[in-house]
Amino acid sequence: MQTLLQFMHSHPVRAGPERNGFLGVVAKSYKPHSIVCHQGDEDDRLFIVKSGWALLYRDLPNGGRQIVDTPVRGDIVGFRFVEGPRYASLSAITELAVFDVSRKELTDAIFAGGLLAKEIACSLGRLNAILAEHLANIGRRNAMTRTAHFFLELEERLSIAGMSAQGRYDCPLTQHDLADILGLTAVHVNRTLRELRADDLLSFKAGHVQLIDRKKLVKMAGFDNEYLRYGL
Amino acid sequence: MQTLLQFMHSHPVRAGPERNGFLGVVAKSYKPHSIVCHQGDEDDRLFIVKSGWALLYRDLPNGGRQIVDTPVRGDIVGFRFVEGPRYASLSAITELAVFDVSRKELTDAIFAGGLLAKEIACSLGRLNAILAEHLANIGRRNAMTRTAHFFLELEERLSIAGMSAQGRYDCPLTQHDLADILGLTAVHVNRTLRELRADDLLSFKAGHVQLIDRKKLVKMAGFDNEYLRYGL
DNA sequence: CGATATGTTGAATACGGTCAAAAAGTGTGG
DNA sequence: CCACACTTTTTGACCGTATTCAACATATCG
Numbered sequence: 354m355q356t357l358l359q360f361m362h363s364h365p366v367r368a369g370p371e372r373n374g375f376l377g378v379v380a381k382s383y384k385p386h387s388i389v390c391h392q393g394d395e396d397d398r399l400f401i402v403k404s405g406w407a408l409l410y411r412d413l414p415n416g417g418r419q420i421v422d423t424p425v426r427g428d429i430v431g432f433r434f435v436e437g438p439r440y441a442s443l444s445a446i447t448e449l450a451v452f453d454v455s456r457k458e459l460t461d462a463i464f465a466g467g468l469l470a471k472e473i474a475c476s477l478g479r480l481n482a483i484l485a486e487h488l489a490n491i492g493r494r495n496a497m498t499r500t501a502h503f504f505l506e507l508e509e510r511l512s513i514a515g516m517s518a519q520g521r522y523d524c525p526l527t528q529h530d531l532a533d534i535l536g537l538t539a540v541h542v543n544r545t546l547r548e549l550r551a552d553d554l555l556s557f558k559a560g561h562v563q564l565i566d567r568k569k570l571v572k573m574a575g576f577d578n579e580y581l582r583y584g585l
Numbered sequence: 586m587q588t589l590l591q592f593m594h595s596h597p598v599r600a601g602p603e604r605n606g607f608l609g610v611v612a613k614s615y616k617p618h619s620i621v622c623h624q625g626d627e628d629d630r631l632f633i634v635k636s637g638w639a640l641l642y643r644d645l646p647n648g649g650r651q652i653v654d655t656p657v658r659g660d661i662v663g664f665r666f667v668e669g670p671r672y673a674s675l676s677a678i679t680e681l682a683v684f685d686v687s688r689k690e691l692t693d694a695i696f697a698g699g700l701l702a703k704e705i706a707c708s709l710g711r712l713n714a715i716l717a718e719h720l721a722n723i724g725r726r727n728a729m730t731r732t733a734h735f736f737l738e739l740e741e742r743l744s745i746a747g748m749s750a751q752g753r754y755d756c757p758l759t760q761h762d763l764a765d766i767l768g769l770t771a772v773h774v775n776r777t778l779r780e781l782r783a784d785d786l787l788s789f790k791a792g793h794v795q796l797i798d799r800k801k802l803v804k805m806a807g808f809d810n811e812y813l814r815y816g817l
Numbered sequence: 818c819g820a821t822a823t824g825t826t827g828a829a830t831a832c833g834g835t836c837a838a839a840a841a842g843t844g845t846g847g
Numbered sequence: 848c849c850a851c852a853c854t855t856t857t858t859g860a861c862c863g864t865a866t867t868c869a870a871c872a873t874a875t876c877g
Binding site: 759760 | 826
Binding site: 409411413414415417418419421422430431432433434435437438440441460463464465466467468470471473474475477478479480481482484485486487488489491492493494533535536575579580582583584585 | 641643645646647649650651653654662663664665666667669670672673692695696697698699700702703705706707709710711712713714716717718719720721723724725726765767768807811812814815816817
């Protein structure tokens with residue numbers, strides 16, 4: 354499913370700053386805690402994640418922040434079809450490697466069809482489903498089940514990217530990040546994590562997640578991984 | 586932007602039940618309060634809304650429901666790239682006219698490229714942005730501003746479809762529907778609407794919305810319509 | 818007209834937020 | 848290696864928004 358990355362790798366890409374070759378792609382790398390692009394920018398680029406952790410988020414006028422997605426290896430970030438100000442910001446949490454793609458050239462490539470058009474459409478459909486499930490999560494689950502659902506989704510996505518095994522994976526998010534993902538406060542996230550740990554369901558300590566009782570978690574969160582594979 | 590509909594109209598479509606001609610498209614019509622397709626179905630179709638109101642929603646194991654989108658004229662509903670069980674249900678609120686499209690034939694058409702591939706990618710990108718903004722809305726706004734934001738978004742989308750003018754439009758949603766859109770309870774939606782009316786901000790009565798003080802609404806909700814035109 | 822869905826209101830409750838302070842962890846430079 | 852600054856985590860007390868439960872009013876529709 355993450356053939357988008359394979360596709361990129363199988364085409365000529367220049368590592369330097371010159372924007373030429375296939376799709377005007379440039380391989381780039383960002384330092385931890387740096388901002389890749391900012392909401393409102395008009396740079397007309399988009400990204401495909403090669404490795405590392407990133408946050409796609411939206412800053413709200415009232416000072417709040419909503420994290421929209423935590424893209425993983427192979428995910429396309431910031432796709433749009435037309436020129437215009439960027440809707441969301443992307444920040445690197447860890448060292449982050451991406452393909453930096455020209456929006457215009459990519460949309461032209463979609464017009465040309467072929468495997469690339471397929472991969473893009475597939476990714477976009479999948480992202481739609483993920484965002485829809487996030488909506489259901491925030492809108493209709495309480496703090497416990499909401500948090501559980503998030504870590505289950507994360508495990509599934511990381512597994513596909515080969516970054517999780519036996520219900521264990523590294524996760525460099527802070528509790529504050531988590532709060533902005535889940536629509537809670539950092540304080541309440543802390544209490545919720547404590548409770549999940551106390552109930553022997555999952556532990557999140559020092560950047561490491563362990564799903565202790567995956568079965569119970571799946572049941573209480575009503576987690577159904579199908580949306581991650583398909584689309585709306 | 587809603588050239589997808591124009592595109593469909595400019596190609597041969599049969600009105601009868603036979604699935605043939607361009608993309609295997611069939612024009613269909615649904616009665617008010619009927620269910621167009623149900624979460625879990627494996628029918629491998631998708632829809633493009635021609636007219637009428639519909640709800641795209643997800644039923645949760647705990648009995649809850651989260652409405653993911655209220656598609657309007659020209660919107661594509663239920664897109665996915667691969668076969669598999671449907672993620673969400675679609676129900677008609679009013680009489681609903683749609684193009685019923687074969688998923689397989691549509692994805693093949695994307696492979697072929699051209700204007701259609703562009704329109705699909707554009708629609709998907711736009712839906713991504715809409716869902717992301719819904720996330721921010723539910724996750725980081727209180728009942729008042731959340732409700733205000735929804736009605737502002739709806740006005741904007743209906744305007745584009747020519748179904749709203751001077752801050753007035755018809756909206757057949759019940760307060761219960763509204764609750765499932767906004768991640769609130771019907772009771773609280775009722776109180777919130779009362780307050781919005783009392784403050785001379787907006788009124789929602791008998792299926793009719795009036796944005797009384799649009800300027801104030803935009804300010805308090807931090808509404809920025811740009812996401813509706815572009816993508817993430 | 819009666820049945821059912823939708824809207825409205827009140828009172829009590831609970832879940833998560835706010836404020837504040839301290840503890841633990843992390844990184845930097847002297 | 849330690850001192851210092853800063854971020855992140857943790858906990859307590861209190862508060863407020865939204866939920867729950869229940870009753871009644873009002874539309875809507877066959």
